[in-house]
Amino acid sequence: MSALFGLLRKEAYHILRDRRTLAVLIFMPVVQVMLFGFSIRTDVRDVRLVIVDPTPDATTLEIRNRFAAGGVFRIVGVSRTEEPLEPLFRTDSAQVGLVFEAGFGRHLAAGDPAQLLVITDATEPNTGTSRQFYVSAVIQQYESDLALRSGAVRITPQVRSRFNPTRESTNLFVPGLMAMVLTIIAALMTALSLTREKETGTMEALLVSPLRPWQIIVGKVAPYLAIGFLATLAVLLVARVVFRVPMEGSLVLLLGEGTLFILVALSLGILVSARTSSQRVAMLAAMMGTMLPTQMLSGFIFPLESMPRPLQWISIIVPARWFVFIARGIMLKGVGLAYLWRETLVLAAMTLVLLVASVRSFRVRLQ
């Protein structure tokens, strides 16, 4: 029987017998999609709005009604003075404050500039900005309606958000989440599985055998490639069924690119484990070296364009950055390999370099 087959079978036993880890590997992707899908939302919904209206009249009431009607805002308080605002913001009861100046309606009717103060809780800057954007949109809409009524000429821009018309944050993060999950499974698990052999002493028995480094590495990589592939399917399935994330392009291409990305992550994991000797160190190295960059520098949560230049440069060597771009392209824009070949090539080159590096740095002797 061939040595490689023996290695694969042994690895399969390890994975299948460690039920707890296996369950984590299978359920973690699903749980993560659910968590991200339901909790981490950057789209604006159910915003707690407090209105300060010293002189209520027909004009301010109409504006208030427009805020109440949209579904984005929920009016949690109306006051005549500004005093209640501060405590409401501090206790997180209010997220946006809308302060009409005294005599707002009168000024407007007289053709004078009417002042309106918009206060947002900017603890989270991105969501704060989105809320401001929504508030302005409501006011602008009112303004342009007013202009139409008075017969004045107005330019009314029609805004369309391509590829994600309803601005669902789920659509944006699912590709990034795939990268995260695959990094954890591929990089972390292989790094742990190889260093475990070093810790328990079984590496000594493997090394003294005629097994070549590439055989040991392939034996470790192949089973996790399979698990990673299943995890990709699970993430896509949940994203599709629960969050209705679109799949504009080819599913086959996406799975192919996913497999390529798993290979990159696996070779990273092997490289980490070739250079560490304990599971604890391997875990830290895998976290710092792969998961953190995947989370921070892939454009998954934080847009790359708004990062300082040096970080943008660093992101070039983060595999997840390229995969997230590819996955978003395929899922949301429906583009194919004709457009994505450059990014695909980058991933392929990374795999090659990392695999060669890990075979080379694999020590055929003990320390």
Place this chain on the structure above:
Amino acid sequence: MSEAPVVVDDVVKRYGEVAAVDHVTAEVRHGELFGFIGPDGAGKTTLFRILTTLLLPDSGSARVLGRDVVTDLWALRREIGYMPGRFSLYPDLSVRENLDFFASVFGTTVAREYEHIAPIYSQLEEFNDRRAAALSGGMKQKLALCCALVHRPNILFLDEPTTGVDAVSRREFWELLARMRTSGLTIVVSTPYMDEANRCDRVALMQNGRILATDAPAAVAASFERTLLAVRSPDRYRVLLALRDYPHTQRVYPFGESLHLADDRAGIDAARASSEATAFLHDKGFTDARVEPTPPTIEDVFISRMSAVNAPVAAA
């Protein structure tokens, strides 16, 4: 037959300041059961790892089966069987799965090698489906031995195979080795247990990375150059203290149930030495102490050759 299966020439391996193996030169002959005997930290494991291609020596050279352990590692790894000192099988795999795996690594199967490993494997077969983690210490060692033998190696290295194993299993294990030796297989074994030295054809005594003596066990024991007396007394500790003041004491130390006293006068008659020691103890008030000549063992040789600093007098 050509070159000896193991030729070690002036090998040194350092870990920082400490020389784990310090200018070791040794030779193991064909078909021999050869033992490296020494306490923990003597450098046995490091030497074994160098011989099994797992470590590079800092200087010196070693040849196993006529192949250099540094340059010819891939050919050597096919031919040697090695059982590491630390249990190195997969605890989550069953007995049979472990064996199947190590057979597959060498491109063979358990079925094909069955007859070869049957003498040992037959004792394990009833536990085929048991996970290696759930085996007793003795069973684990037998399984490890099976795994090291499954590819029909031309030489076998066993690093402390009986450490942490109960007395009965230890004896069984040595009987297995003796049986395997009759097939002509060269076996190199290490052990910290002096009493196991007699099971070997030849032994090398190791201490602090150096070899103190190499010979047949009986010859090593016979090399003890002093007259050795065994002293028995119910009050062993106070007798030990008293004997330190005996003018002819070269060294006195606890040995099993008794005390061993090496007389510092070269070539003195054993009967005279024991009667003088008896008289000395009587004067000190130990009237029930019994002194008689005793043949030196390898352990006595070992203790006598260790540096004075390490003399285990304080161990009482």
